[in-house]
Amino acid sequence: xxxxxxxxxxxxxxxxxxxxxxxxxxxxxxxxxxxxxxxxxxxxxxxxxxxxxxxxxxxxxxxxxxxxxxxxxxxxxxxxxxxxxxxxxxxxx
Numbered sequence: 001x002x003x004x005x006x007x008x009x010x011x012x013x014x015x016x017x018x019x020x021x022x023x024x025x026x027x028x029x030x031x032x033x034x035x036x037x038x039x040x041x042x043x044x045x046x047x048x049x050x051x052x053x054x055x056x057x058x059x060x061x062x063x064x065x066x067x068x069x070x071x072x073x074x075x076x077x078x079x080x081x082x083x084x085x086x087x088x089x090x091x092x093x
Contacts, residue, residue: 006092013081020074023049053077 026046029035037043053074057082060073 002092006088009088010085013085017078017081019049019079020053022054024074 023046026035026049030037030046031041036043040072057073057077060076061071064072064076
């Protein structure tokens, strides 16, 4: 039973990591004018993912120092998710 829960949480964490990477890449594509923000589908995906991750990233941004143009909060969040996944896997065995 606990192994199944750990596996499900691992899948949720993997999905969150993938969505965070997609959000970050779309933001880069907007920043370098590879994709226009007037593309409604891409903008809608970026906006939806931003609304999903902003409440989680905002407290991380308050804790880490401001580095200017580079936002390290997604990387910190991914590291936290990886740590949680490790702890859950260790606790299940």
